[in-house]
Amino acid sequence: MKIGILLKQVPDTETKIQLTADKTSVDTSAVKWIVNPYDENAIEAAIQLKEKKGGEVIVFSMGPARCVDAMRTALAMGADRAVRVDTADGEWDSYTTAVALAEALKAEGVELVFAGKQAIDDDASQMVQLVAERMGAASLGIIETFELSEDGKSATVTRPVSGGTKEIIQVTLPAVFGCDKGLNTPRYASLPGIMKAKAKPVVEKKGAELLGGETIKIKKMGYSLPPERQPGRKLTGSPQELVDGLVKFLKEDVKII
Amino acid sequence: MDFNLTPEQDMLRQAVREFAESEIKPQILELDAKEQFSVELTHKMGELGLFGITAPVEYGGQGLDTLSYIIAVEELARVDSSHAATVAAENSLGIGPLVNFGNKTQKEKYLPKLCSGKFLWGFGLTEPNAGSDAGGSQTTANLKDGQWVINGSKIFITNASSPITLGSTVQCISGKRPDGKNEISCIIVEQGTKGFTAKEMHHKMLWRASNTAELYFDDVQVPEENLLGERGAGFKQMLKTLDGGRLSIAAMGLGLAQGALDAAIQYSGERKQFGKTIGSFQANAFKLADMATEVEAGRTLLYKACWLKDSNKPYGKEAAMAKLYCGQLARRVANNAVQIFGGYGLMEEYPVARFYRDAKLLEIGEGTNEIQRLVIARHLGCSI
Numbered sequence: 062m063k064i065g066i067l068l069k070q071v072p073d074t075e076t077k078i079q080l081t082a083d084k085t086s087v088d089t090s091a092v093k094w095i096v097n098p099y100d101e102n103a104i105e106a107a108i109q110l111k112e113k114k115g116g117e118v119i120v121f122s123m124g125p126a127r128c129v130d131a132m133r134t135a136l137a138m139g140a141d142r143a144v145r146v147d148t149a150d151g152e153w154d155s156y157t158t159a160v161a162l163a164e165a166l167k168a169e170g171v172e173l174v175f176a177g178k179q180a181i182d183d184d185a186s187q188m189v190q191l192v193a194e195r196m197g198a199a200s201l202g203i204i205e206t207f208e209l210s211e212d213g214k215s216a217t218v219t220r221p222v223s224g225g226t227k228e229i230i231q232v233t234l235p236a237v238f239g240c241d242k243g244l245n246t247p248r249y250a251s252l253p254g255i256m257k258a259k260a261k262p263v264v265e266k267k268g269a270e271l272l273g274g275e276t277i278k279i280k281k282m283g284y285s286l287p288p289e290r291q292p293g294r295k296l297t298g299s300p301q302e303l304v305d306g307l308v309k310f311l312k313e314d315v316k317i318i
Numbered sequence: 319m320d321f322n323l324t325p326e327q328d329m330l331r332q333a334v335r336e337f338a339e340s341e342i343k344p345q346i347l348e349l350d351a352k353e354q355f356s357v358e359l360t361h362k363m364g365e366l367g368l369f370g371i372t373a374p375v376e377y378g379g380q381g382l383d384t385l386s387y388i389i390a391v392e393e394l395a396r397v398d399s400s401h402a403a404t405v406a407a408e409n410s411l412g413i414g415p416l417v418n419f420g421n422k423t424q425k426e427k428y429l430p431k432l433c434s435g436k437f438l439w440g441f442g443l444t445e446p447n448a449g450s451d452a453g454g455s456q457t458t459a460n461l462k463d464g465q466w467v468i469n470g471s472k473i474f475i476t477n478a479s480s481p482i483t484l485g486s487t488v489q490c491i492s493g494k495r496p497d498g499k500n501e502i503s504c505i506i507v508e509q510g511t512k513g514f515t516a517k518e519m520h521h522k523m524l525w526r527a528s529n530t531a532e533l534y535f536d537d538v539q540v541p542e543e544n545l546l547g548e549r550g551a552g553f554k555q556m557l558k559t560l561d562g563g564r565l566s567i568a569a570m571g572l573g574l575a576q577g578a579l580d581a582a583i584q585y586s587g588e589r590k591q592f593g594k595t596i597g598s599f600q601a602n603a604f605k606l607a608d609m610a611t612e613v614e615a616g617r618t619l620l621y622k623a624c625w626l627k628d629s630n631k632p633y634g635k636e637a638a639m640a641k642l643y644c645g646q647l648a649r650r651v652a653n654n655a656v657q658i659f660g661g662y663g664l665m666e667e668y669p670v671a672r673f674y675r676d677a678k679l680l681e682i683g684e685g686t687n688e689i690q691r692l693v694i695a696r697h698l699g700c701s702i
């Protein structure tokens with residue numbers, strides 16, 4: 062069985078986001094890139110499945126050449142090979158990204174895909190559903206457990222439902238699963254794993270060639286950073302003065318009452 | 319000049335850093351307070367591949383270069399010295415001599431187990447009366463009826479009495495040379511051999527989660543084939559082992575300094591006095607600037623020494639320089655970090671207190687500062 066992983070390289074959570082001078086995109090020159098944290102759970106799920114049932118684990122990532130660094134992490138953890146869908150010469154939103162990734166997955170004959178439930182950069186949370194739709198596969202947005210059936214044709218997963226209830230779902234493959242933190246504990250890339258990853262193949266596909274005429278549905282017009290928070294105002298004095306001050310502030314300054 | 323690390327070295331740094339932050343950091347306060355060696359963490363470090371980093375793949379090692387090894391130790395020490403010590407001593411002193419001087423049988427017998435990190439091995443050089451003067455060992459090994467009979471003792475031997483220690487390489491006087499001087503040889507002694515006692519040392523000021531042992535040999539008998547390499551080569555083997563070991567002690571100094579610097583930068587941006595963050599006072603900001611500059615200088619010196627070793631060029635002088643510089647660097651930076659933390663820096667809840675204690679070993683172990691200067695001066699041609 063071919064097991065696919067969707068992996069996104071995202072800025073480290075501690076990165077201070079800066080915009081380009083024209084404010085049409087994020088300035089990535091000083092960004093430290095990491096594997097999207099939820100994708101680490103997807104990688105772990107895929108590798109655990111391979112260890113139990115055999116098969117081949119293929120990592121798919123969409124992005125420029127720097128994405129290879131993130132894919133190497135997955136290879137070092139135990140994935141077998143990688144396909145990078147290059148983003149040059151294309152216009153990308155969640156939709157076109159999903160179209161290209163689904164084409165790449167189909168071309169490899171992947172039937173079972175693990176992805177992070179969302180990417181922590183844009184938090185769009187659309188890839189699992191969109192890719193599944195384009196592949197003609199089922200999608201399960203957030204899973205907490207995963208079990209493949211004996212015959213490998215279906216899987217049983219649990220999903221959280223509000224109020225702490227769990228939903229147990231059986232799904233026929235092909236399917237795309239969104240992985241959450243609780244699913245497993247991602248392993249570290251070991252030193253021997255890192256060295257082995259060096260020899261594992263990473264092929265490149267041109268994303269623009271996978272679109273089949275599809276075009277973006279959403280265009281980003283610009284970015285703005287949240288306004289700097291103003292320092293709070295502290296009132297001092299006797300209880301009477303405090304109340305008077307607060308009422309005056311609410312009435313006259315911010316005009317809430 | 320190419321200062322780029324390979325993508326693999328970058329990944330290795332990242333992997334070890336994440337491991338140290340998420341596995342060692344949460345446990346170290348307690349392990350350090352209780353002076354406890356952790357078998358569990360040692361096994362986890364083994365799974366990560368941290369033992370036998372430069373040892374050949376055929377014996378279970380990772381077959382990596384010196385710089386990769388040094389980066390791994392640096393990243394461990396950035397979080398905790400005890401665990402960095404377990405790894406550095408095991409790679410350089412435990413596994414190293416077996417790889418470099420062992421015969422095929424010895425390698426096959428011990429290396430796969432040691433490289434897995436499931437077991438540890440000590441290197442017994444220092445004695446109660448032979449520290450800096452490592453050639454002045456008094457422990458003797460007499461060959462009698464195909465058996466070495468060993469008598470004497472060793473002190474301060476890292477990894478030699480943990481619950482997972484398999485044995486130690488022991489430097490002994492094995493006879494007299496024709497010139498009348500002592501003949502020195504290294505002999506393998508397994509744990510559990512009759513007459514051999516390995517006793518854990520307690521009440522250490524630092525490296526408290528690392529295992530340190532006293533070894534006693536009372537008519538210990540081991541087969542003749544337990545000789546490591548050639549008879550009489552013990553002193554040369556020791557010098558070669560220490561040249562390499564110095565790089566890993568330097569890496570511990572560099573890593574500790576980086577950890578202390580990182581903590582100090584963060585704290586000085588958070589702590590407020592006189593209505594401002596303390597990092598906005600020039601005295602502190604300049605201190606941080608000096609600390610960062612020295613860390614960078616230490617890294618450059620150490621990586622250069624690794625590069626020399628990996629390029630098969632002589633590196634003994636640079637290794638001693640890196641050990642000397644990075645050992646002192648660790649102490650200075652840890653000291654400044656505590657200063658920046660003020661009173662809180664003296665409390666064990668904050669990592670800089672532990673950094674401050676742990677740093678001192680680096681000016682003493684594997685050759686004191688004075689001995690490094692001796693080594694460097696001799697490389698310069700001084701007849702000292």
Ligand SMILES: Cc1cc2nc3c(=O)[nH]c(=O)nc-3n(C[C@H](O)[C@H](O)[C@H](O)COP(=O)(O)OP(=O)(O)OC[C@H]3O[C@@H](n4cnc5c(N)ncnc54)[C@H](O)[C@@H]3O)c2cc1C
Binds near residue numbers: 451475687
């Ligand atoms: C935690 C820990 C772990 C250790 N692990 C190991 C290990 O795994 N294996 C091992 O074999 N050893 C180990 N050691 C021992 C360590 O290497 C020695 O402590 C060190 O070499 C110094 O020897 P000493 O303590 O006997 O000091 P001494 O040699 O007695 O030195 C005392 C002082 O005199 C100075 N001095 C001595 N000779 C000279 C000279 N010629 N010129 C100028 N100054 C001089 C020294 O620099 C020092 O300041 C460990 C020690 C510790 C504390």
